[in-house]
Amino acid sequence: MIASDNSAEGIGEVLEGILRQTEDSSMEASEHLQVMEGDLGTYCNLESLRALQRPTQHPDESPGNIFMLLGASHTLWNVAQAIFLLHFGNSSNSEDLGAWHTLESLGVLSDRPTTKKDFTLMISNMQKVHEAAILHCIIELIGQTKPPNVNEDLPTWDSTRAQNVIDKCYEQLFSPKARRDAEEEANKKESPNPKLSNLLLRLHHFATVIEADRAMKSGDIGRLLNIWRMWSVMAQGIKGLNKYAIHLPQMLVLLTEVLSPGLQKVLQHSMLVTPSGWPDHFVGKDFFLEVQNCWLKYFYNKCGIGANIHRLMDA
Known part of the structure; x- marks a missing residue:
């Protein structure tokens, strides 16, 4: 065809x-x-x-x-790009605390991801920004903002202390109440301060992208569907996702409600494949087909007879 x-x-x-x-x-x-x-x-x-x-x-x-x-991979790439652009910020303004600022601090080249060149690098940069922000939040909460002495041995924490710090960090920064309080602080008429609210919003948005990426690698379609439900709501207010705001909820309703249970399960578990057969090496089927298409177009056709369409038609 x-x-x-x-x-x-x-x-x-x-x-x-x-x-x-x-x-x-x-x-x-x-x-x-x-x-x-x-x-x-x-x-x-x-x-x-x-x-x-x-x-x-x-x-x-x-x-x-x-x-x-x-396609699961195309959905991840396009939504991640829109979220990254939303929180990237203005690199020409030194007072702008967008994602570019964290990338510069980490020594990573902070190019604005306006073109679709390397989605893997883009998601990797988002993960670096996200983990650095979480680490900064934890350091602020425990009060160890001074640089450590490199000559001293690294301190060790027992599991109880680590769990207490994680719970405290969640309650003060990541819980729904913390986000509501930060939004109220940002909307004050007298002295609005949107920095904390913007940081928490960026942490929430980046967390969905990283969770979706890890769910796809592990082949967990249930976790991926939960992230898609969140993206269906988030897409209503993010620039560049107006088409996904329409079509992603439609696909979710069909995959989870309208179709018969057996057909739902077949279609859901056909979206992720593991070409190597190894665990935690799953990719979207559309990603795998893109790789095969690249081999067909740029290797076989450029270097020999390959899949020349006229040759295939004559056969």
Whole structure:
């Protein structure tokens, strides 16, 4: 099939090609659920095709039986980029305490992630900023803000003290009450101070990205679905996620409520794969297919006959 999925017309050609391969009539195909996978652009193209054919009284002319699954990796990359841009800040202003400031302090190149070049590096930088902020919060709470003497042995904590510090840090900085108090402090009419509120908001947003990344690596689709539920709400107010604010909740409702329990489980557990077969090496299926597509385009086709489309058509 040489049809492209980069437009509504291309999506229509793909669907027609599937009908020709299955040898089903349009009416027979409309009676069955058709599950397709793609990125957000493919999802929007399918919605455009639906809008062009709405309203209609003929089910064989409507793609209403098609259920599109968003790729887990593309969802992570796009949401992470939008969140990183939201909290990145202005690097030309030394008083701006955005994420760039923490990256500069850590000695990491703090380029604004406006282009889609290296998502792995972007998420790694977000994790560094997040962990450095948590460490700073813990140091502030225990009162050890002075630099340690490198000649002294590192202190050791027992489990009870460590648990007490973690509980104290959560209650004072990460609990819902702490965030509400910080928001009230930021909205004071006389002397507003939004620094703490912005920090806690950034910690919450970055934590969702890191949790989603770790859930995907471990193959835990349940944790990933919980993060997607949070992103469905967060996307309503984050610039650049207006499409995800519409389509991500739709996919969640279908995956968790509308479809039959057996089909829900099959589709949920088909979104993450482990190509090597090792534990904790799961990736999104769309990520794995992107890698294979890269090999096809830039290695086989550039260096030999490879997957030349005309050669495949003649075969």
